[in-house]
Amino acid sequence: MGKNKLKKFAEMETFSNVFQCGARDMNRMQTAQADGSPVKHEMAGCWGERYFKNTNPIVLELGCGRGEYTVGLAMRYPHKNFIGVDIKGARMWAGAKEAELKGLRNVAFLRTNIEVITSFFAAGEVDEIWITFCDPQMKKATKRLTSTWFMQRYQQIMKPIGVIHLKTDSPFLYRYTTEMLRLNPYPLLCSTADLYGETEENERLQDARALQTHYEKQWLDRGLTIKYLEWQLTPLSQLEEPTIEIEKDTYRSYGRNYNSPQ
Numbered sequence: 001m002g003k004n005k006l007k008k009f010a011e012m013e014t015f016s017n018v019f020q021c022g023a024r025d026m027n028r029m030q031t032a033q034a035d036g037s038p039v040k041h042e043m044a045g046c047w048g049e050r051y052f053k054n055t056n057p058i059v060l061e062l063g064c065g066r067g068e069y070t071v072g073l074a075m076r077y078p079h080k081n082f083i084g085v086d087i088k089g090a091r092m093w094a095g096a097k098e099a100e101l102k103g104l105r106n107v108a109f110l111r112t113n114i115e116v117i118t119s120f121f122a123a124g125e126v127d128e129i130w131i132t133f134c135d136p137q138m139k140k141a142t143k144r145l146t147s148t149w150f151m152q153r154y155q156q157i158m159k160p161i162g163v164i165h166l167k168t169d170s171p172f173l174y175r176y177t178t179e180m181l182r183l184n185p186y187p188l189l190c191s192t193a194d195l196y197g198e199t200e201e202n203e204r205l206q207d208a209r210a211l212q213t214h215y216e217k218q219w220l221d222r223g224l225t226i227k228y229l230e231w232q233l234t235p236l237s238q239l240e241e242p243t244i245e246i247e248k249d250t251y252r253s254y255g256r257n258y259n260s261p262q
Contacts, residue, residue: 008093012111015096017104019043020089021112021120029116038118045122051108052081057127060085062114062145063134065213067095072211073130074099074107080127084109085117114145121157129154129233130165133215136173138248141241146177148184148239158233163189166229167208169219172249174227179242181231190230197225204230222251 012018021029021041032039048055057080061070064084074082086092089111099107110120137143144150146166154164168174174193181188190204198205208228216226 005090008090012089012093012096015100015109017099017107018092018096018109018111021110021116026113026116029119030113033116033118038116040122041120044120045125047083047108047121047125048081052106054081056081056106058083058121058125059128059130060117060126061130061132062086062117063131064092064095064109065133065215066091067098067109069130069132069211069213070109071095071098071102071104071107074104075102076210078106081106082108085112085114087111087113114150118153118156123156124159126154126158126162128163128165129158130167132167132213133169133219134173136168136170136176136249138172141176144173144176146173146180148180148241151180151184151186151233151236151239154233155235160235162233164231164233165208166227167195167216168227169216169224170249171227172246174229175246176242177229179244179246181229183240183242184236186234186236187232188229189232190228193225193227195226195228196220224251 012020029039043050047058059073059080059082061073061082061084064070064086065088067084070082070084084092084095092109092111096109112120131145134145141147142149154162166177178191190202192198192205195205195208205228208230212220219226
């Protein structure tokens, strides 16, 4: 591991806005989840009281990467609380550092596997989820953050009319999620295959356009369209997983050191 990463990991330990889950605890949570008796983290049900010190809505960004979307949302909506979730601590460091420097008290970061997200939140504790430019996981459906496997877990921690937002460059993930929503009667609030080419104007599209991540700028530089879906996660007892064949994406991401043209 490089010295720069080690330095970031050490600094992360000093940030008051970062909560980290060790490998041993994650393994314990995964085992308990598989047994049907999930283990709850000490912060579950207590984020508003113990960290944010208010009762404002809680919004998660899953797969937050560098955390720029989490920080941007927190600045745009000061009366909401935002938690960026990712397993990559060296990337998360950038957002956590920025939030600390700016004194943003409505921002936190949680370093853990998203597979055990139910261990960190109580029933009805989460109001919204943003999924921004995640890996489409074309080989295994249960790893897709918009799969029914994950919907079942989100239902356990979200309010009955909680809202999920998906921004993606991936035609595969957009088509898959659209099919998932067709099969399962979650109320669809907004859908577009070309966010910035959409001629319709409404508040939902404006919010989705308001911020751009590092990876979103990469895709736009390459002439790719950005897809956006927004739906309500009303409680459903049974979910149907899509089985249709979907054409795989044919392009790959730039390397991590790529810088978007100014």
